[in-house]
Structures are given as structure tokens and as C-alpha cells.
Amino acid sequence: MPRNVNEAGLALIKQWEGRRLTAYKDPVGVWTIGYGHTDAAGPPAVKRGLKISEAQAEAMLRADLAQYEAAVEAAVTVRLTDNQFAALVSFCFNVGPGNFLGSTLLNKLNAGNHAAVPGELAKWNKAGGRVLAGLANRRAAEAGLWARGAFVASNYVEPAAKAAATATTAGKGALAATFGTVGAAVAEAAQQLSPFTEVSQIAKHAFVALTVLGVAFALHGALRRAREDAGLA
Structure with missing residues (x-):
């Protein structure tokens, strides 16, 4: 069964081709109508004064795309x-x-070099030998669509199993939580001591030493529990 452009691709083409219901000349002088329809795509022939309806423009675009869809499908040998x-x-x-x-x-x-496509697209930004902002922007939009995640409808990928937490990562989390809790307690205690100027420097140093000792015991216990949870005790 022939492969067709998805809705995202159809919207992109419509956006960058634009819809014109009266024939006009494109930047290099080719008569065009609808969503970029030219004589090269097949009938109807485009000439000065030709006018079409919105429904005709839509039908012409879908008919025109068929040969380009077939060309891409036949030419590309890797999965897309x-x-x-x-x-x-x-x-x-x-x-x-x-x-x-x-x-x-x-x-x-x-x-097999899928990663090269966006850069190669960007090179096609000229018409009549000069760079056109419209073409540069279109190539950027195509590269964006290319990079956007979307699996082929028939493709199914088994989700990867979530990696089990290691003792190291679990320990880090537990240590961070414990450190934050004890740190807050130390800060609060220090604020309570600071107003009392009569407390000697020796008493302050003793208080800090006891606090540090308490932190060390708390961290040791947290690491031990983390290793037990990870089954490494």
C-alpha cells in the first residue's frame, strides 16, 4: 500500500507553499496555482488567468503529492x-x-547517516542562484519535522526497564536529605545562641563540636540504611 504524508507533513507543505486560487509566477518565473501546483506536477496546465476553488486546490495538492510520495518511498532504502x-x-x-x-x-x-539530513536540507536554500529567506526557513521547518519524534505507525518499541537504584545513588539521596535536615537544625540553634553575647567563646566552640559529631552519626546511619535498602548491606 502506498505510503502517504501524515497530517504534520501536509500542514507543513500547505504552510510553505501557500494557497493561491489565481495563477501566479513563482520566484523563478514558473506559473503556479493552488498549493504550489505547476505544469511539472501534471494537469491541469497552469497559465495566466487560471482560477480555481479552495476544494480544487486541496484536491490538486493531494493528487500532486502522490508522485513525490512514491519517489521518496522508492528512493529511500532505510527505515523512516x-x-x-x-x-x-x-x-x-x-x-x-x-x-x-x-x-x-x-x-x-x-x-545510514540519518543525522546528516538536517545539514543537507539547509544547503538547498537558493533559487536562481541566490539565497532566499523563504527557502532557508522552509528547510529549517523540514529539518524540525525530521527531528520531531514520531514512530512509524506499524512500529512498536518495548519501553526500557527503569534502572534499579544503586547503593551509591540511594546513599546520596539519603545523605542529602539528612544533611538538609541537620543543617537546618544547626542554623536554627546558631540563631538562638547569637543574641546571648554573654555566652563565652569556649561554650560556642563546644556546642559546634557536639553538633558536628551529631551530624557525623546521622550521616553514618543514613548511609547504612541506604545500603540495606539496596540489598548491599
Whole structure:
């Protein structure tokens, strides 16, 4: 069964082709109508003065896409997600099957280099020998669709099992929680002592030493419990 562009791809093509119900010349002088329909896509022939309805524009786009969908499906030998397929159809629709089939993009993709596609798309930003902002933006949009996560409808991937917590990670969590609790207690006690200027420096040092000792015991207990929870005790 022929593969078709998904809704995300159809929306992208409509956005960047634009809908014109009266024939016009594109940036390189080719008569165009609807969503980028030209004579190269097949009937109806486009000439000055031609007008169509919205429904005709939609029907022409879907009919036009069929040959580009077929071209991409036949040319690409590696697996593609629905969004990746749609991005390539948009690209092929814009530059033509000949340019797509002879592109470095296709060669790299079929060699298994999926990561090269966005960069190769970006190179196709010229018309008539000059860079066009519209084409640069379209290539960026196609690269964005290419990178967007979406599995092929028939593909099923078993979710990876969540890694079990290790004694180290569990210990870190327990130590952080304990440290935060004890630290807050120390800060509160220090605030209570500070107003009493008559407390000697020796008493203050003794208090700090006892507090540190208490922290050490608390941390030791937390680490031991974490190891027991992880089954490493």
C-alpha cells in the first residue's frame, strides 16, 4: 500500500507553499496555482488567468503529492519515521524528484547517516542562484519535522526497564536529605545562641563540636540504611 504524508507533513507543505486560487509566477518565473501546483506536477496546465476553488486546490495538492510520495518511498532504502518521510516529501515536492534523487542528502541517508539530513536540507536554500529567506526557513521547518519524534505507525518499541537504584545513588539521596535536615537544625540553634553575647567563646566552640559529631552519626546511619535498602548491606 502506498505510503502517504501524515497530517504534520501536509500542514507543513500547505504552510510553505501557500494557497493561491489565481495563477501566479513563482520566484523563478514558473506559473503556479493552488498549493504550489505547476505544469511539472501534471494537469491541469497552469497559465495566466487560471482560477480555481479552495476544494480544487486541496484536491490538486493531494493528487500532486502522490508522485513525490512514491519517489521518496522508492528512493529511500532505510527505515523512516512518519515525520521523516513527510519532511522528505515536502523537500522533494519543492525541489523536484530529479534533484532529490541526485542529492548528497539521499546518498548519505541511504548510507545510514540519518543525522546528516538536517545539514543537507539547509544547503538547498537558493533559487536562481541566490539565497532566499523563504527557502532557508522552509528547510529549517523540514529539518524540525525530521527531528520531531514520531514512530512509524506499524512500529512498536518495548519501553526500557527503569534502572534499579544503586547503593551509591540511594546513599546520596539519603545523605542529602539528612544533611538538609541537620543543617537546618544547626542554623536554627546558631540563631538562638547569637543574641546571648554573654555566652563565652569556649561554650560556642563546644556546642559546634557536639553538633558536628551529631551530624557525623546521622550521616553514618543514613548511609547504612541506604545500603540495606539496596540489598548491599
